[in-house]
Amino acid sequence: MATSAAPLPTRKPQMGWGQLANISFGFFGIQIGFVLQNSNMSRIFQTVGASLDDLPALWVAAPLTGLIVQPIIGHLSDKTWNRFGRRRPYFMTGAILAALSLLLMPLAPAFGAPLLFAAALLWVLDASLNISMEPFRAFVGDMLDKSQHATGYAVQTAFIGAGAVVAAIFPWLLEQFGVSNVAPAGEIPDTVRWSFWAGAAALFAAIGWTVVSTKEYSPEEMAAFEAEREVEASQSVRALAAKTYTSAAIWLIAGGAVILAVSPLGLEKEILLLGGLLVAYGLLSAIGISMAKQGKHANMLSSIVGDFSGMPDTMKKLAVVQFFSWSSLFIMWIYSGPIVSQYFFGSADPTTVAYNEGANWWNLIYTVQNAVAAVAALAVLPLLSKRIGKARTHMTCLLLGALGFLGYFFLRNPNLLIVCEVLKGIAWASILAMPYAILASSLPQAKLGIYMGLFNIFIVVPQLLVATVMGSVMNAFFPADPIWTMLFAAASWTVAALAMLRVSVPGETTNA
Template sequence: MATTSAAETAQLETRKPQVGWGQLANISFGFFGIQIGFVLQNSNMSRIFQTVGASLDDLPALWVAAPLTGLIVQPIIGHLSDKTWNRFGRRRPYFMTGALLAAISLLLMPLAPAFGAPLLFAAALLWVLDASLNISMEPFRAFVGDMLDKSQHATGYAVQTAFIGAGAVVAAIFPWLLEQFGVSNVAPAGEIPDTVKWSFWAGAAALFVAIGWTVVTTKEFSPEEMAAFESEREAEAGQSVRALAAKTYTSAAVWMALGLAVALSVSPLGLEKEILLLGALLAGYGLLSMIAISMAKKGQHANMLSSIVGDFSGMPDTMKRLAVVQFFSWSSLFIMWIYSGPIVSQYFYGSADPTTAAYNEGANWWNLIYTVQNGVAAVAALILLPALSRKIGKAWTHTTCLSLGALGFLGYFVLRDPNLLIVCEILKGIAWASILAMPYAILASSLPQAKLGIYMGLFNIFIVVPQLLVATVMGSIMKAFFPGDPVWTMLFAAGSWMIAALAMRRVAVAA
């Protein structure tokens, strides 16, 4: 008869308890509200900006707030939430702070036309709204890793993804539902339609209640409990900063030189002016790295800048390999969000003119099938991903789902029957579910708990950087090689997801 050794017994006692479906839902229900906020923002801000006086050419500069905010806020909040322990918890104070600020922003945004400088007011609120959503969102990623045993990470992030999909569907269809019940979808010049106003106000309430539900129904582990659970994978506090102190300034100088070269190439190569921002970011990171290395060399270890730069430069091997997957995964997604609507109208409904009925019919069809994609993601996250990850593992699950999504993008390139695009969106919905769940499940299972927040924040840099690249470089590529022919972007997107799928095989080796 087999007996359990003392070491095995101790290991079992220090494992986190298994959590049932009800508590899994409580842990991630707040993301339902966060996603409602993000979708309301993404779906309506261009409309609001144009309503209060922005031109079409102004929109890219106004929208740059979103990626920049995520790039700055998420690593900072991740670093701070790792080090926060008080009577309200570790992550939960950030949930409620972000929820309160985001709800206020959503309540005020539809009132922008009433202010003296409505465009400036709306642009400032977008910064506040995006920062607030990021304050809540980043700790939620780490929260699943905090609360669940490694064996439940895949299921936990799948449940979180299901709430993301459900929130996206609700936020996307709510303005349409309001219109069906007689709420006006049009407004005089300079005014925001009632459907948009009430969607933002209802979204503010839904966001606050959803995050509040997670806060009141979950109790975080104490620092002592977390130390016991993670004793085998705990990171020594100053390790990354001491490693940073051993570095030379060469890498920082290379980043600065690269940023300068990118900025100087804009005019000679006729690139989009937004690429100047990319150059500034590269040079800025180089400068911050130089300062952080200098502080570390002076023994100034207890500072946020050196900690963040040190953790970024010293990312674990699994995270580095996942970063490549994340980069190509999100490149395809931003291509989709920018170009899919015009492609459906131009190639499936025969019009590239926004003033025609055919163009708007295509735009409506895209909105509908995009909702299908989010609905499929919610269902796939609950049913397909947990079962598949148990059978073939998390890495192979993500590889398979990304490959299916690539076929969905190829469908846009080769098909011409708009009804068949539903199949494409189903395939892409499966990939979308996996993108939101599997990388985080793999990451949470391989990172030291003491730094889960900062590493999750740094990991999201590889969401932001592709957004900036697609918004700038892709426009230059299309103008140079495929002017007026946006369907070629779908081939780029398919190829990008296939590269991500292949890159997952390297993650499987490291994980």
């Protein structure tokens, strides 16, 4: 007598700490790659012949690559189901390409046109890291029940912080063990070379561990888990087909106006990039609408444009929070080092001992910030989110971070900056965890990848905006006083915190 198959469970099982660690361990390697890139690429570029003025143009590769790659990878990973899994094929593809890039980067001086070679490798490296990173964000949402989203993303944040600390301190440790930190003109120091090679091995091993230690749910299991929130794949494209071309025209006009304003207003030339991006989105939006109106529902462009224009309400509100959160972070990365040297060590001259002592102090306390983020992610965020909810937790952490920025503006004892970095570390942990936990709890599973990829836009755009606009603002109003940027950063995180008052998490109850 035939028996019917047992019904599939409708709720994901709870996972222990070991399983949570396996799911996110790959991010330890990804963050090592990002920090090695962020800490050393300017040094490598200058070593192979770039001038200081060339650096912004060379560095624009990083945010632009994320802007392009993440929505595409998110869209593709949502639709990938094969014997290797749904997200895991992208983990390994990115890991292989990123590891090769890290291995080759220190060899740039040996190639013809070394600056061009290094710049091209930066594009490949950043694209590869994004190929792995974006599916990892969705992977936590795929594997965990809603009740564990906050804990899952907190564990991921802990590995991010740990990877950042390891990558930041590794060149210094090599120097302590006698590895040379200087090299002849045109050569890359051994501390950097060995850091990149060790980073390649760590990145590949960490991502590989997640791949072999986890098993993704089948399409049938995922459908059972999400039965109540199933979304038809072509819904957003049909909504796009109903739109007029007005919004596309607005983007085109806005981009053209920005481009035309650069010369008459004497703005920094980098603002041309911002205008170009607005024009590009306007053109892509118009093409996507046109294809949707023609009934071409299966194309990637219309799907991405449709999903972007039809973002869920929670995602739209979180986008505002992300915009102001990451504006502050980019201000921090650009200006904190010079500010510490000028205002806390008394020198704005890079050739002086005092300036370099300030730079070293900033590197040390920034490592403290990342270490605090790793600890806070496990010790603070899960407990606080259970007590007062994810939204209020994120708001609280952002306000603490804003106090950290204010400390730079009012304090003058460099030792007290450690307190500021502790506060900012708590906020940094929350920025890496809470918005994604809220999103994963609020979005349909069938589109978690693409929405996570699109969410990255609100990380990239503020970075590009700060890179293009902040320079013009500082030159116009505070040309010799970068300390004012810390006030901008504090205000920006305060706005982000207040914007969290508009965010609610469906089904969440708190004990507050």
